[in-house]
Amino acid sequence: MAVDANDVAGVAKVAARVRENINSVIEGKDDVVTTAVTVLLAEGHLLIEDIPGVGKTMLSKALARSIDSTVRRIQFTPDLLPSDVTGVSIFNQDTRQFEFRPGGIFANIVVGDEINRASPKTQSALLECMEERQVTVDTQTWPLEAPFMVIATQNPIEMEGTYALPEAQRDRFMARVSMGYPVMAAEIAMLASHSRRSPLEDLRPVTDAEEIRQAIGVINQVHTADSILRYAVQLTTATRHSPDLNLGASPRASLQLVRAAKSYACMAGRNYVLPDDILTMARPVLTHRLIPSVEAAMSSRDTAMILDGIVASVPVPTS
Structure with a gap:
């Protein structure tokens, strides 16, 4: 049974709003923005790879802020621990029981900044989360609420202080995009609009988690x-x-x-x-x-x- 044409038109309108919102802060990268929104609606995860300073984090934040949902940012560093990502059980002296403290992965949109600066052990903490959309700590399993998307940025492995992502980790990202340098006109426009204040400060959500869930349901059909x-x-x-x-x-x-x-x-x-x-x-x-x-x-x-x-x-x- 074919999906209703009105439902498809509704998804196209939601996607167009999100793309337009992101394009208001990312100059001249419509193809990259389109891929990012495509991955979001396909229930995938996105890897943004490029040199520092070309807008990787700006793109990930703009996508996250375009959706009225829970958003967490994890700054990946060499001393980041797996428990910082997934969470940890802490013993409560008053109740004499262990209590689970959720880590940064518990959100609809998780922005992992410079993911390849963390150790392979910490990167592996994302494997279950990204594939099975759940977290297991101390034999207890907690589901991750839909929509769930990891948007990770990474610098090329030739950069100092980076670790190559394991093949199993890369394979869990639906798509990889590269920002690239902007054309001259786009860079001039960026200087004019970004020099006074960050455009992210004025960015407002144009959809919410429930509407994204409905769009995903339509796309599956x-x-x-x-x-x-x-x-x-x-x-x-x-x-x-x-x-x-x-x-x-x-x-x-x-x-x-x-x-x-x-x-x-x-x-x-x-x-x-x-x-x-x-x-x-x-x-x-x-x-x-x-x-x-x-x-x-x-x-x-x-x-x-x-x-x-x-x-x-x-x-x-x-x-």
Whole structure:
């Protein structure tokens, strides 16, 4: 049964409001903002990777402030402990019982700033939270309220004081985006508007957690033809057999590629997925999961270039 056209139009309007709100503080990065909102509505997590000072934290905060929901920010540092993220049980002298004190992960939107400056042990505290949307401490399990999204920023691993994210951690992020330097006109506009005060101070929510939950429910019903599902699997399978890659995309990547494509289609006002939706989301969803071979790295071919070649070699379904 196809999802109602009015419901799809409602999701598109919600997404447009959020995008417009974020674009009011992020100059000239509409494609990055669109990907961020797509991931939010697809129930995914977003990794923002780039050099310092290009607006990674600004984007994550703008997205979080656009939604009237609970928001927590965790500054990842080398001395951050796993219990700071998940929470800890503390013995209460008065009641003679252990009481659970929730950590920073207990929120609808969690902003993890400079995630790769924390130790691998602390990064691993996010694995259960991001995949199963729950926290287990001392044999007790607490669910995380929907919507739940981790927006993490990280500096390139060449930067001093950073740790490479483990493959299992990267695979839990639905998409990775890079801010890049702004064009000259956008940077001049930024200087004019940001030099007096931060535009985040004037940013107000344009939707709430309940409306986002309803939008997610609509997106889950977007029709995906068997040919589209087959196409998505053909793309990820091709990465696993590429001689240019030591590690291809996982089955989780196939699932998240389809979810992102459904979200993108719904944001465009459609209740069905096109091959173009898969193609649009392939780069942000797949590139950070791939590891190039030594030969490919030595010839200066990154995962984006390798993926482009793989995408070009897989036939696009016509029906």
